[in-house]
Amino acid sequence: MELQPGREAVVRVAVATLWKSPEAVRPVDRPALAARTDIPGWISGMDSDQQVGDCVLSQLLLGERVLVTDVRADGWAHVIAVEQPAAKLDPRGYPGWLPADQLAPAPAADGVTPMVVDAVASALHAAPDGPVVLPGVILGTRLAAAGPAREGWRPVHAPGHADPLWLPEAHLAALPADPPTAAEVLAVAQRLRHVVYIWGGVSAYGIDCSGLVHLAWRRFGVRLPRDADDQADATTPLALGDERPGDLYFFARPGRKIHHIGIVTAEPRDGGDRRMLHACYRQRRVLEEQLPADRVATLVGAHRV
Incomplete structure (x- = not known):
């Protein structure tokens, strides 16, 4: 079945990058454009200036739903990332472009309760301990179980693959029925320390400041907006001094x-x-630090999810 404007599709690669336009991509971006993306290779091939190029808008994870709004003859699709709220851009979600072959038609809803990848990074295999079919599956990716575990491995359904694929059962967790505690979310975010800063990044290979917050809460099934100003609108302001670990600082x-x-x-x-944990543009990595003077000067509030 081909992609059709006006219908939903799902991401079939481990991490898909959402672009400002097809014409904005650069030669260095080739590993992120392939039908089997290589996000670590893409990031390692960029210099520090290319890591913050504004051609990248966001990233989408395996199985993430999008609304297709246009399909071009040259193989590009314009989509709305409906799981990444962006009220100021489009009330339906985050808009942008990606290669059409990184998408598959959305499957019919079957009532299967999704599980979530809890490992920072994992891979899907053809069989328990078999060859890797899909590398680079990251924290926060939702996958539907395809049967019981076997010898420490769990079968899951993956878009674009007719047969179930397998990953270590220890890399999966059930989505909680209750909202997570702030401490639980902070613990997930702490596991992403030292990840490279990538403008628009939402993965364990490269991430930006609002992507870090979005992904940490996504791990628990909580859908926060993608951009920092929208995240401020979607959270509850606190009096400075009342913040606690797991709350948010805005600048x-x-x-x-x-x-x-x-x-x-x-x-x-x-x-x-x-003190805060953040994806730092200047130091090009995720770090935890005391707020330096220039950050304090631009601190405009603390909020709670």
Whole structure:
């Protein structure tokens, strides 16, 4: 079945990148455009300037739903990422372009309760301990179980594959019925320390500040918006001083919209010392640190999910 505008599809690669336009992609982006993406290879091939190019809008995970709005003859599809709220861009979700062969028609809803990848990175295999079919499946990816575990491996359904694929049972977790605690979300985000900063990134291979927050909550089935200013609108403001680990710090310059977000990692100390975990544009990685003076100067609020 071919993709059709007006109908939903799902991502069939481990991580798909959402682009500003087909014409915006660069030669260095080739590993991210393939029918079997190589996101680690793509990131390792970029220099520090290319890592923050604004041609990348976001990323989508295996099985993530999109609404197809256009399919071009040259193999590109315009989609709305309906699982990544972006109210200021489109009330339906985050819009952008990706290669059409990274999508598969959406399967009929079958009532299967999804599970979620809890390993930072994993791979899907043809059989228990068999050859890798789909590498680079990351934390937060939802997969439908295809049967009981066998010898420590679990079969799952994967878009674009007729037969079940397998991954270690220890790499999967059930989605919780109740909202996660802030401590649980922070613990997931802490596992992404030292991940490279990539503008628009939402993966364990490269991530940006709002992507880190989106992915940490996504691991528990909580759908937060994709961008920091929308995340501020979707969360509850606190009086500065009332924040606790797992809450969020937001940053903006005078008269400008919010441009940065971090996750609170400690209660504020006397004197106003504050700490956060964030994907840092300047240091090009995820790190935990005390807020330096220039961050304190642009801190505009603390919020709670």
